[in-house]
Amino acid sequence: MLHDLAVTVLALLGSFYLHFEPSALDERWPLLRFVLPAFVLLAAIVYAMFNLDRPGWRFASMSDLTNIIAAAAVLASALLLLDYVLVAPNVYGGYFFGKKTIVIYFLLQTALLGGPRLAYRVFHEHGIRKPAGGNVAAATLLLGNIRDAETLLRAYEFEAASGLRVVGILSPSRADQRRSVRGVKVLGALDDLESVAAALKARGTTVKHVVFTPSAFLDDSPSEAIFAASRRLDIATSRALPPDSSLSFRLAPISPEELILRPVIGIDATLAKRAVRGRAVVVTGGGGSIGAEICRRVVELGGERLLVVENSEPALHAIVEELSRLTTGCRIEGHLADIRDRDRMFVLFAAFRPGLVFHAAALKHVPILERDWSEAVKTNVLGSINVTDAAVAAEAEALVMISTDKAVKPVSVLGATKRFAEMYCQALDAEISARNGKRRYPSRLIAVRFGNVVGSNGSVVPKFRAQIEAGGPVTVTHPDMVRYFMTIREACDLVLSAACHATTEPLGGVSVYVLNMGQPISIVALANRLIRLSGLEPGRDIEVVFTGIRPGERLKETLFEPDNPQFEIGVAGVVAARPVFPPAATIRDALDSVRQALISDPANVMDRIRRVVGTTNDEAASAASLLPTGDTAPDAGDHDEPGVGGMAAR
Secondary structure (H helix, E strand, C coil), X not given: XXXXXXXXXXXXXXXXXXXXXXXXHHHHHHHHHHHHHHHHHHHHHHHHHCCCCCCCHHHCCHHHHHHHHHHHHHHHHHHHHHHHHHCCCCCCCCCCCCHHHHHHHHHHHHHHHHHHHHHHHHHHHHHCCCCCCCCCCEEEEEECCHHXXXXXXXXXXXXXXXXXXXXXXXXXXXXXXXXXXXXXXXEECHHHHHHHHHHHHHCCCCEEEEEECHHHHCCCCCHHHHHHHHHHHCCEEEEECCCCCCCCCXXXXXXXXXXXXCCCCCCCHHHHHHHHCCCEEEEECXXXXXXXXXXXXXXXXXCCEEEEEECCHHHHXXXXXXXXXXXXXXXXXXXXXXXXXXXXXXXXXXXXXXXXXXXXXXXXXXXXXXXCHHHHHHHHHHHHHHHHHHHHHCCCCEEEEEEEHHXXXXXCXXXXXXXXXXXXXXXHHHHHHHCHHHCCCCCEEEEEEECEEECCCCCHHHHHHHHHHCCCCEEECCCCCEECEEEHHHHHHHHHHHHHHHHHCCCCCCCEEEECCCCCEEHHHHHHHHHHXXXXXXXXXXXXXXXXXXXXXXXXXXXXXXXXXXXXXXXXXXXXXXXXXCCHHHHHHHHHHHHHHHHHCHHHHHHHHHHHHCCCCCCCCCCCCCCCCCCCCCCCCCCCCCCCCCCEXX
């Protein structure tokens, strides 16, 4: 503000000096001494009205220039009005300023207000191209259309420590070719990376970094080929994150997993914020890949309190230590506990009084659970029911159970145990809704079904990557096997948006939510793509070996039963359903039967569960599926299940 007022004085005096002869200046000076202080006070008011003192100069933009022109125009109009007042015979008797003086003032005022801001920004932008310490910034190519590139460049200009120097843009759009944005030229199309890098190197610039913007991940973009080329050229790859509130330039590592799926489904972040902001939240299995990510999102999105329940001491310590470094004001508690311990769950929940419960703890590996089926029953069935009952007793607003697509017409122990837990929640949810008038805070009990979560503990992609790094072979169970895939981010967005919908639509009857994951992906095609993304060739550098379907596996998964009504809930990318389930009394009787069988008749435990959930004969299901035969079901190889990555590994 002091700068702006000082240049206001300079602009007004300068306009007089440029227009009038010395004799005319001497004649006007006595009155000007009285006019000037009042005009400076008026200028202070006008500048405050147009917020000229608010934006930092390094963020100067066209909107700031517009405000400067508007403020200068208001002040010039004030001078014009004053000139007509002073022209009265009893005041001054003639024009004091004159129209030419006012025009000169307007031009000077605009230049003196805008010029220093522009100069500061240019100086700052030049400075960020030389990182601290005198090191040369890494030559970087931006991948994407000029709209995305402009957004990223604008954010980049405000980040002094990025350590990057943008030397060009590769755009998928023909209309963008030979254009430039913010002084950076479009050097070619996306698939021109190798030729552009070679041309730049010939001119003395070695590309060290490429940054993918969102438009570089479109369906028809050669993102896989670009990634593979980057690996061959030893060029680092990153993806651009949306600028935060301070317009900070943010990058994240890019992995092959992000290039093998359909475009990532973005769910409105306001739903996630609405779900957790200001609430007390419990996450079971909070040390697993999905549970830990949910914990991070709860803390970042404004949760008031967070209770992490985990039965692995190292995992609990790691996630609590990580969350404690996020200075958001969320109060974090971590407790070592097993969801099988019913009394422990009730004590923890009663003391914490959660608003939301995200139940991510489970056993999940299909071949292991086919053999050790009793452990699956104790955790996935009895443990889930313990968490559900404790949440209802603590009057939580909602419990979100993380389930799996294998719960639909299950052929595996994993699918059957998760479906039983789903049915218990659905029956109890319906019972609570029926007696809603008697409850002040009715709990909602819902489930979200995951496909394979890319990058989670035990998922197929890390397994393939490890096999590729070891030189192969890559093991696939069957050439026709397909699976649904989703990213960890999509999984967490689904969980949080489902919680938001359930708490805002408490009596809608919806209790199962699924991400619209498009078409399932061939596992063998996935393996081949990962090999190519590593700069290798399937069949020549790395062999793909088929090991055969194992117990509990089937070729294809489905997301809903055919008789389940499905509909959109107004959340892009999320589909919901009203599932069919037995009455609560029937489920409780079956639960009592399962508990008794675990003690007195273990051989029939899975048979009793199967009677409730229903199973199906699948053309790819093993004959050993769902049979409690102890250790007789063989483990058909070292390739991990290309299935559920959504449950936290216990």
